[in-house]
Amino acid sequence: MSIIAGDIKFYLTGGADNADVNASLGGITSSIEITTAALNNLFDNINADEAIAGDTEYRAIAVKNTSVTDTLYNAKLFCEDGYAEGSATTYAEFALDSGTQTIADESTAPSNPSLTFSTHVGEANGLLLGDIAAGAVVRVWIKRICTADTAAYSEDKQTIKVRGQTI
């Protein structure tokens, strides 16, 4: 057997049954899967005050290999576009967390341990998740940055990809 796309799923964090995307701030992995391409499926809207002043928010998600038999080898997380996707003045950075730390609020950077965020644009610059065994979960933090004086934008977006090898 091989890993198929449906085996790799993205989940909220913030408690076993947490369905509030604004509370996906680390801790226990939720059983609630993130629905791709749905408005506010992880981040809330950027209001006018935030767009003027600039805004940085954090979310923690879990990437799970739901296969019961197969490992996803050498998995990487990356995005194809940084600024180029959606608004030209918002982008996301990513960091892998070895634990399940929680942050106090969405504006507080994870600090236990402190993480290094990077844009990870393109597979070659992908965030290495390593081998994800059957049933295993890896914790990824996403930092959404909105630079100051950002113009209004409907359905701004960031697409994340996970690519790995299967046997």
Next chain:
Amino acid sequence: MSLYFLDGVSDIEEPVTLAWNVLNYVDSGSTLELQWNVYNNVEELLELRWAVLEVLFDTSVELQWNVYNFAEDVELQLLWNIFEYEDPEYHFKTDKRIKSFM
């Protein structure tokens, strides 16, 4: 030790074989078994390949390895709206009026 390909190798068509890792090296009496994984970059899933080699002293050995390929990409698209004031100056003026009034 010298190894010679007997069959199963000449028809390998993997265009890119980047590297392999020898995972196991077992010498069990007269049978020598080598196993390793081969990683490649081709898009098509290749079948598991194997070859029979001959070592010195006419000892046969069967080599096995796994061929990995990329699993299907998984995408997650995050969406949100960005709002702005229709007239930022008006907004700030309004704020000032409120503060003055208060």
